[in-house]
Amino acid sequence: MRFTFRCPVRWDDMDAFGHVNNVTFLTYMQEARTAMLFGGDAAEQIPDLIKGVVVARHEIDYRRPLEWRPAPIEVDVWTAIVKPSSFTLRYEIRDQLADDGVVLAEAMTVLVPFDLVAGRHRRVSAAERDFLSRYLD
Amino acid sequence: MRFTFRCPVRWDDMDAFGHVNNVTFLTYMQEARTAMLFGGDAAEQIPDLIKGVVVARHEIDYRRPLEWRPAPIEVDVWTAIVKPSSFTLRYEIRDQLADDGVVLAEAMTVLVPFDLVAGRHRRVSAAERDFLSRYLD
Amino acid sequence: MRFTFRCPVRWDDMDAFGHVNNVTFLTYMQEARTAMLFGGDAAEQIPDLIKGVVVARHEIDYRRPLEWRPAPIEVDVWTAIVKPSSFTLRYEIRDQLADDGVVLAEAMTVLVPFDLVAGRHRRVSAAERDFLSRYLD
Amino acid sequence: MRFTFRCPVRWDDMDAFGHVNNVTFLTYMQEARTAMLFGGDAAEQIPDLIKGVVVARHEIDYRRPLEWRPAPIEVDVWTAIVKPSSFTLRYEIRDQLADDGVVLAEAMTVLVPFDLVAGRHRRVSAAERDFLSRYLD
Structure with a gap:
């Protein structure tokens, strides 16, 4: 199962080339x-x-450039891997307004749970493993 | 030869975890x-x-978290590959204040020259190839 | 009549104080x-x-601090003044989740139509005056 | 005495109009x-x-638009008023590369010391009053 998020495009997400700046996709x-x-x-x-x-x-x-428009874009997120101390998410960023739901970008992130108080990494908890497993695709 | 850029850290580059947000490293x-x-x-x-x-x-x-401070960080950039229609840059983001010039992040980007008027990719020019070759490391 | 916009709060709108940064209200x-x-x-x-x-x-x-949450905030915009070469909008930024729809900030902006090609200011057109007059409050 | 800060312009401070976005001046x-x-x-x-x-x-x-360039701009800050529970700073944002050090924007901010732990405003301390008084202009 994928988690689908509708993400509005802010007007100033665009840069001087008139497209949404590459860095902003990481914000999405x-x-x-x-x-x-x-x-x-x-x-x-x-x-x-x-x-x-x-x-x-x-x-x-x-994959494709994006310009500002009032409608949000769609970001799918799902779980690729859960390891003892990290997990990997994958993303598909789509323009659902385009006829074919064109893919704008594909991405992945490795994440590590962190104990801010102790100031060090911690293991993925059982509850987190269960939660993430629901989004294996 | 590497190109070294001293990049100031803006106060609001930090997020609610009190560290520079991961997305902002792409801005650097x-x-x-x-x-x-x-x-x-x-x-x-x-x-x-x-x-x-x-x-x-x-x-x-x-590699390491970063907090705001008045001093800039250092970003090294150099050329990894030049192909006919694209080129690849590599980066090392360092805290030069730390004793050992600790590496905060390592990264790479594939770039494609683009003709905004014609609306399509174009080949890397001879001048661009020469320029980029100076920064092969 | 006011124009009401539901504006999502992005996670990294927060700064190291754990509140949405003051500058980001101008983005809203x-x-x-x-x-x-x-x-x-x-x-x-x-x-x-x-x-x-x-x-x-x-x-x-x-007026009040704001923290990240999944629900959007509400921004009301309306026309305060239309002059020959500029117009003034007013804003009320509200947390509609709070019991009393608490006001987070109040603001105004003076705007000037600009002809990017000619590189100079231009007058407010009749169509613009009509459009803006609908939002006089 | 004014406090002068040399503030680099980031490339993506520009918006789709090819100028530094108005909100970014608040970041400066x-x-x-x-x-x-x-x-x-x-x-x-x-x-x-x-x-x-x-x-x-x-x-x-x-006052004037600003485009990206490698050189920083200059921001002067000075103290306008110190009250028991707040103080006011004024700013002049200048392009020192232009012949006449042209003023790009003028601004002011009212600030209130805040005790994050207690969650409430606090008075301006004697040390803060002394510090701010140095920058009365």
């Missing part, structure tokens, strides 16, 4: 990931993640 | 890349690139 | 203004404004 | 203010302010 990924891991069911089921989680790696491939 | 890469490819000698020697260049792919590995 | 104003002046009916009725409009002045008073 | 003000109040001498002399200070009001008048 962050918004979708945050909605999945910090909001909704997650707020009750895995409340420790919002207290600290660190990005270890990103990969992103850009 | 963009700043270093822009200074290398659009500013300095590049403004005269490869003036077409500022008219259009597209990011095709990013990879980034985060 | 820009989003609401852009939706009112560039999107919806405006795209057909006043198509010249998206080609160029310049901010001449902002005033903003902050 | 924040950078200058932060350097003045959190960095340098301030880090030792008024260490409590970085633990919490809230913006109560901004006013800004935009």
